[in-house]
Amino acid sequence: MNTGIKKVYGYLARFETATALYKAAGKVRDKGFKKWDSYSSFPIHGMDDAMGLGRSRLPFFVFFGGATGLFTAIALQFGTQVYLYPTVVQAKPVNLFTIPAYFPVMFELTVLLSAFTTLFGMLALSQLPRFNHPLFESKQFARATDDGFFIAIEARDPRFNREQTKEFLEEIGGTDIELVEEQL
């Protein structure tokens, strides 16, 4: 539904090269902006530092995913083989000493649940899937997945100012500066 009302998302500025984007990102960080992002078609090494971002928290979640997998495997195997229905095959013991035979499944389930946590954790942390986004309103933004390098500073950043932010983006070398508005 198109209400005809527009809301400012923020400014989008384009940069020519990865190096230009990297240098500009450092300046945006130093200026104290918080709600902004730099866009490129490939991950740029060193960009996390240039943007003042720390290490991703993903491994923390994955550890618990893996631990869940491991304990599931232990419970599944000991529970069924020792308590629920001990099957004596090839005269192998039915007690805790059977543990080496359970290593392969423990390993596999640890890996399986870690991988699922990695997938869903990554999606959750990067707020995906999200099919619609104000930035997609910008025509030039299609180049972000091709050969374009962009910085977008959002209007909800407390330092955002319609004139000053534009001037600032020009100052740090941005071209094709565009005020991105989303349709409400």
Added chain:
Amino acid sequence: MASEATTTQTANADVKRPKLEVLEREELILNNRSLAWITDRVCGIVENRMPLLWWLIFIPSAIIALVGVGGGLTYLVSTGVGVWGNNNSLMWGWPIVNFVFWIGIGHAGTLISAILFLTRQNWRTSINRAAEAMTIFAVCCAGIFPAFHVGRVWMAWFLAPIPNANAIWQNFKSPLLWDVFAVSTYFTVSLIFWYIGMVPDLASIRDRAKNKIRKFAYGALALGWRGGNRQWRHYEMAYLLLAALSTPLVLSVHTIVSFDFATSVVPGWHTTIFPPYFVAGAIFGGFAMVLTLMIPVRKLFGLEDLITMKHIDNMAKIIAFTGCLVGYAYLMELFIAWYGQNKFEWDAFAKRIGANEDSPYAWAYYCMMFCNVVSPQFFWFKWCRQNLWVVMGVAMLVNIGMWFERFVIIVTTLARMWLPGDWQYYHPSAVDIMTFVGTIGMFLALFMLFLRFLPCINIAEVKWTLRSSNVHHDELEHAKEEAGAQSFEAEGKAIDKKHA
């Protein structure tokens, strides 16, 4: 060390030698291709009509898959598993040979995407996507065989960890059950890895899409990816974690497959060398399959600048190396069989290699030896690694040889087991052949569909390997210039930076 070198250089300054000699890394992408060119070339494959050759491969493969796998298995299920050539002594026969063959093929994909990622081999970026696709399809083909080999396929759910009708649980001490967990985990993790890697490239296709259906389909698959660094940092961490998870996983899968053999008390199988030997063989066979697929693909879609002779050269070297490992394993198991003085073990090997008057399968052993151990030796020579016909020929021989390896292990052993009354010569049935050829068709047809609909080269990562993508590249070049450096190629040729 460094200061010492500098002093020597300064002393010789009057001889007009450069102050600093720099050995440049070889370019992975040729002809200074731009970012836009890379996107255009790879997405173009998905957007344009397929060349005639694509149809000439896809249609017959699809028909073979339908008749072979579809028809063959329908007949098998409606009649009974007896239509395969398996019998009481040769209970594994072709189905398990094919299972191990296909599952092994997949391993090169994971090696390229995970192990070469962890070891920072950047040349992997041009081939990892297609190799991962190959992994997925190979595991699909592999899965068919054990599922139907259980006899009554509608009872295959007995393999899942749920109690059956009599409340009996699976035997978790059995390597066959480990195999169920290993293969299904491997398939799932490979699929996740493949998909996560593809998301940014699917977004590239989405942003170039002209019509609604395409925009919707690729838009849905790309999950709304925008390429912001706040996404990339989690993405890169996810990729690293998956690589770190897949590396031990891929080694575990073929190790566990080899446990199916090694934990049994059967001469010729009960050996500790099996896990490393199977893993080396799997990587060896998988790389041969990657070459078999990628050499025609790069020609067909004009990807010579992305998949260069350097890539082919590297893969050929890996084949030569793993071929030697496999050859070592063959000879070592033979030596130990003789040296170990176990009468039955040696007897099994003597029958295998033709050293016994009753050795009906010696032909298969020497076929395997020639394809897997002799043919990769061509790759010691640079000329052979640079000649695509030779590379393709060797890769084909290795594909055949790796199938024979599994045939030798399974059939020669089971045909001469403990009871001489059971001894026989194994013949595959027509349905056996149909199913196997059908899986080859299925594999090729799926790979063709992959080329048609998904980005076959990892666009984002290839862009990442370009020199200009390194944000410190300009500083580095500037510093070299300041120092009066002279750059050299690997071959010793000087590079003229000003004209480049």
